[in-house]
Amino acid sequence: MDTVTLASHRLIHIDLKGAPPRPSFFEKFFPFIKSYGATGILLEWEDTFPYTKELLPIGGLSNSAQATGAPYSIEEAKQILDLAVDCDLMVIPLVQTFGHMEFVLKHDQWRNLREVENYPSSMCPSNSETLGLVRSMIKQIVAFHSSLQYIHIGADEIWHMGWCPTCAKRVQSSKYGRDSLYLDHVAEVAQFIKENYPTLKIIIWDDMLRNMDLKTLQDYNIGYLVEPMVWHYNALEDFKLGSPLWDKYSDVFRYIWCASAFKGATSSCQIIPIVKHHSSNHEAWLKQLESYGNKILNFRGIALTGWSRYDHYATLCELLPCSIPSLCSCIKTWLSGSLNQEMQLSLSENLGFPDGYQADFLKKMPHIQLNFPGGNIYLGMDWFCSLRTRYRNIINSDQMQTWFNQWQISNNYTNPMQIDTIAPFINELLLEVLANENYLKAPLENTFYPHTIEEIQGTLFAPIIQHLRQIKSDCETQLASGCRVRGKKRMIT
Structure with missing residues (x-):
């Protein structure tokens, strides 16, 4: 267990498509999470990234409505990256390349790239302009981040794939049906990255791969192109991954990541995270790795995800400052295997929560000073x-x-x-x-x-x-x- 938790990456996912903090917050947040055991940041910029040239409208106005996350200036974005480097935190940018594309497809100039004309969530992989857009985004992201080792290309939850007439024909004529639409697109994106940035390792979310046949994955050599990040956010009593998945993935992939959640995974309008649930999720992941770790050739590490919205148009769920106690509990659980009552009390005390906090909240609240950013x-x-x-x-x-x-x-x-x-x-x-x-x-x-x-x-x-x-x-x-x-x-x- 020590090998899994201590010798692997512990990435903190920062979802900037909702409530992006000012750089001054990260000035406090990055040293804080480093002190608790984080080794890197999985940074999902979405429309807060300062895209330029033909991609400039991504962070601008859409249909007279302000973007959900007004973009950082170039100086602010660089400041955030510099702050992470100063804390010796590896930065992995996450740029969506297939689904969850509302932040791009809501704009009129890219509306024609939608798989379903009325739905801005997924891009059409058969449109001749789709890969051009993806390549432009990747180029700007990679150029902005120095000394990159990894890039995450998303590719999860493609809700409407194979719906347009062209894609429907491809599904009918393809040996592997809808799976081919997905794998063809991911393979093209990955090949572009490998040809232009040969040292860069590529991560994707794994959910679209879970129900694919082993032979399909092997025929596409997908294991040589990408590293899956297997995400699952359920608590221990309802954790649903098991042996068949790991048997299949062990025959396909040389490297595997996992992803838990410290916020943004219990309710689309949750305000304060349910710490018990998220801690239990990490206990479940540890048991999963203990049971099936022998089937993983190389375990890269874990990303503790912290979603700010369920999608671009959803309202905010837990704010990052509201989620720091949950994040600390999850990291402690990951590094310790579990949190007993004594450890929980110690953590609560370190964060500045007084005894009887909940019982006498309104009386004490103005005088409490918690020991974490925000x-x-x-x-x-x-x-x-x-x-x-x-x-x-x-x-x-x-x-x-x-x-x-x-x-x-x-x-x-x-x-x-x-x-x-x-x-x-x-x-x-x-x-x-x-x-x-x-x-x-x-x-x-x-x-x-x-x-x-x-x-x-x-x-x-x-x-x-x-x-x-x-x-x-x-x-x-x-x-x-x-x-x-x-x-x-x-x-x-």
């Missing part, structure tokens, strides 16, 4: 989760549904006694949500760019604040009206 953001978002739970409990309560529903408000058919009970809870909660929003203002501005802050406020805070203000106004209006029945008459049947 700790105040973690505190503020944890506070928000608590307030949102209270909000949902109030608006879905029997009291609200029975004595203050929309029909009753519209018909002025309400009971002042019940309103006098409801109104103080609404007023108090509104004030607390506004205080929470104000508490987060400075930490968010110090860590993220305006477009991220606007999204957080617009998706999380604004709907609750607007609704509470409306309820508050309705309470005041009903009390002022004397709660007399007006308008419709009650129908007695």
